[in-house]
Amino acid sequence: MKFSDFSENEEPAFDLFNACHEIVFAGSDGNTEYLERIGSEARLVYLLWCFDGEVHNGGFDQLFFNSLGDHYLEILDGLKIIGALKSAELLEKALRWFPESGPSTNREKRWAQLEPYENNEEYESDLDELDTEFYKYEDNLAGLLHNYVRANKGAKVNA
Template sequence: MNDLDFVLKRIDPWVEKYICAGPSALDPLEVVGVGVWMLEAEVNNGGFDQYYFNSAGDLALQTVEALKAIGAGNTASLLSAANAEFPGSVPPVNRAERQEALGRIRETVRFASLEAEFYRYEEDLLTLLASYLRAHAGDG
């Protein structure tokens, strides 16, 4: 089974759980899968602004650690830098509060330069995530 099919099969129920019950319903392995998957999907689709605006941003802080866990240190640094653009260097976990904060900082943040680095794809997040999930197949 290729990496994409493996990851999708593994995380589809986790994403559904996340959508229905929120981030607190996820166990640590599920946070890694959902966090990394949603980060890549949202940033590729609409940049960091979209990532934080949508529910994926609820996991912004945990996803930094998830990226480190799968071996994506460069991407973890990019997300940390994006997180630091928020007041207090922490994006609000609450989506409505995060959207409000995003509206206040949108004109001054450096998301464009961080996105340019992200789009260089120095780390293959899908391959790293698949390897991590395969190594933890018995977890969660």
């Protein structure tokens, strides 16, 4: 399966994301993702689609709390690759709260890093501002991802 199988669809990135979702959760307990099953370009689409949904659903705080935060570096790189520079800037600003701007890629360790900010008004206010900026949707991640799929028709979905 290749990106060309989706490129003519009305929402190719969404359809590709759904195909990737089936692949990464096939035979899973419902919580374990097997991202190694999808190719690097498909992984970019998958992670950025998840990122968009995660931040829209619960903000940057939710991103760092949930397992998707394990992949923050890939997400940041992917945002830059597709030209979502405003979103990349906002993510970089959110990362400043972590030691050396680098949250752990281990969820439980990241929770420990976030623990000092529980009920911290400055942290909550800063992330709320970043969320508000993200919700303006200046980058239109969905549109950028649709363009990415259409521009990479030869990319493989499976690893």
